[in-house]
Amino acid sequence: MVMATLITAEIQRFDPSHDSEPRFERFEVQGDKNMRVLDVVRSIYETQAPDLAYQFACRIGRCGTCGVRVNGVPVLACQESSKPFMRIEPLSPFRVIRDLVIDRAEVEDRYASLHFAPKRNKAHPREAEPVEPALAEEICHMDRCITCMVCVSACPAVKQRAFDGPAFMLKLRQMAKHPADHGHRLEQALEGGLLECFGCDLCTQLCPTDLDPAGAIREFRRELLLGRGRK
Numbered sequence: 232m233v234m235a236t237l238i239t240a241e242i243q244r245f246d247p248s249h250d251s252e253p254r255f256e257r258f259e260v261q262g263d264k265n266m267r268v269l270d271v272v273r274s275i276y277e278t279q280a281p282d283l284a285y286q287f288a289c290r291i292g293r294c295g296t297c298g299v300r301v302n303g304v305p306v307l308a309c310q311e312s313s314k315p316f317m318r319i320e321p322l323s324p325f326r327v328i329r330d331l332v333i334d335r336a337e338v339e340d341r342y343a344s345l346h347f348a349p350k351r352n353k354a355h356p357r358e359a360e361p362v363e364p365a366l367a368e369e370i371c372h373m374d375r376c377i378t379c380m381v382c383v384s385a386c387p388a389v390k391q392r393a394f395d396g397p398a399f400m401l402k403l404r405q406m407a408k409h410p411a412d413h414g415h416r417l418e419q420a421l422e423g424g425l426l427e428c429f430g431c432d433l434c435t436q437l438c439p440t441d442l443d444p445a446g447a448i449r450e451f452r453r454e455l456l457l458g459r460g461r462k
């Protein structure tokens with residue numbers, strides 16, 4: 232039998248069309264230890280605060296839309312276990328549309344401007360291109376990024392410096408590894424603030440899909456030391 236437990240959640244409320252400042256509203260939920268953060272937020276929405284704005288789609292850690300900060304730590308709300316006390320905020324440093332919903336337009340524009348598809352110097356052969364199996368595996372693994380922005384929200388360098396953030400570095404590194412890509416990915420990474428990374432590894436520790444953006448940054452730096460153009 233799952234033991235009932237009282238969960239206290241302080242949720243950041245903010246409607247930029249009415250409020251001058253964000254504030255926290257306190258809720259109590261009779262839950263159980265199996266509840267995820269998203270379950271708690273949904274319960275509050277359904278029973279106490281029908282005007283609460285939050286976002287999710289898949290509930291299985293695939294869509295990347297449910298990111299929030301819980302007690303200061305960025306997480307996927309649908310995957311993170313609830314705690315007896317939670318202070319829930321939208322992912323920083325993004326613009327807040329309302330309550331827990333951030334504006335992802337800037338993120339999407341940045342992804343589009345970095346051209347995250349192989350830049351070819353000749354047309355696709357219209358048949359499968361041979362790729363060494365270990366490299367194919369590595370590229371496919373990196374493709375598991377769900378663009379949730381948990382790593383960007385965790386990154387201390389993003390807060391302090393002109394740095395796009397780990398998610399973008401990871402994607403650039405993925406493209407740099409692609410045998411058909413002839414884009415200038417190291418240069419793009421440098422323009423995006425590659426050298427501003429502190430190397431703290433927080434992004435890798437918190438990535439919900441077990442990716443290693445900090446390792447991708449280290450690979451770019453190694454490439455910089457050993458000579459441009461090396462992959």
Ligand code: SF4
Nearest residue numbers: 376377379380382438
């Ligand atoms: S690297 Fe991980 S934490 Fe960062 S956006 Fe991708 S899935 Fe999210």
Ligand code: SF4
Nearest residue numbers: 386428429431432434
């Ligand atoms: S390793 Fe670099 S990119 Fe990752 S969180 Fe730390 S400073 Fe940010």
Ligand code: FES
Nearest residue numbers: 290294295297309
């Ligand atoms: S709801 Fe899709 S990742 Fe959480």
